[in-house]
Amino acid sequence: MPGPQAITVSIARTVQPGYHRQFAAWAHAGQELAREWPGYLGSGWVRTGPDSDEWHVIYRFADIDSLQAWDDSHERRWWIDSAGGLMEVTRVEHRTGIEGWFDQPGDASITMPETVVPPRWKQAVGIFLPFFPLSLLANFLLHPITGQWPLALAVLLNVCLLTPVMTYLFLPLSTRLLRPWLQAPRKRAKGSAGR
Numbered sequence: 001m002p003g004p005q006a007i008t009v010s011i012a013r014t015v016q017p018g019y020h021r022q023f024a025a026w027a028h029a030g031q032e033l034a035r036e037w038p039g040y041l042g043s044g045w046v047r048t049g050p051d052s053d054e055w056h057v058i059y060r061f062a063d064i065d066s067l068q069a070w071d072d073s074h075e076r077r078w079w080i081d082s083a084g085g086l087m088e089v090t091r092v093e094h095r096t097g098i099e100g101w102f103d104q105p106g107d108a109s110i111t112m113p114e115t116v117v118p119p120r121w122k123q124a125v126g127i128f129l130p131f132f133p134l135s136l137l138a139n140f141l142l143h144p145i146t147g148q149w150p151l152a153l154a155v156l157l158n159v160c161l162l163t164p165v166m167t168y169l170f171l172p173l174s175t176r177l178l179r180p181w182l183q184a185p186r187k188r189a190k191g192s193a194g195r
Contacts, residue, residue, distance in 0.1 A: 006041060007067050008060045012091040015053050019086050026086060027057055030079045034059060037073070039066020054090070126178050130170035131162075138162055 043059035061067035146154040
């Protein structure tokens with residue numbers, strides 16, 4: 001049976017113009033407050049652009065229960081209330097799916113978007129490597145049963161069987177084995193150094 005699944009929360013916040021330094025200090029205080037909370041794995045924040053009022057706050061917990069305990073805590077309520085009228089929440093996302101598998105675990109702060117997930121082509125390779133042999137094996141084993149079935153039903157059965165196996169066994173295993181490659185720092189384009 002699979003263990004608890006880490007959960008990443010991404011919150012888009014629109015900061016009042018002229019209050020970006022105060023917001024950064026407020027976000028840092030929340031990060032320090034959460035750091036000692038059971039199940040906390042890391043957090044950070046990024047601004048959409050140099051002149052943008054939108055910031056993305058990202059934090060990660062080991063499982064849904066530890067996240068819920070943090071969300072319901074008096075410490076978090078005090079911290080949220082301390083923001084006053086600095087900003088408004090515009091979007092909240094909880095991720096445990098494909099994007100969540102590729103998040104960097106640990107207590108490292110997320111300071112740039114590219115540290116959250118590897119490039120899409122690496123994600124595709126990480127999915128393809130377990131999916132192809134598993135799909136080939138499933139088709140081989142199921143063909144004696146589904147060989148005379150309509151194609152749509154045969155594919156439906158295959159997908160229904162493979163989705164949980166991929167989700168709970170093979171994708172976590174693949175991303176764990178490939179993590180050093182998936183999380184390798186991106187090479188900077190020539191001429192971009194020092195910018």
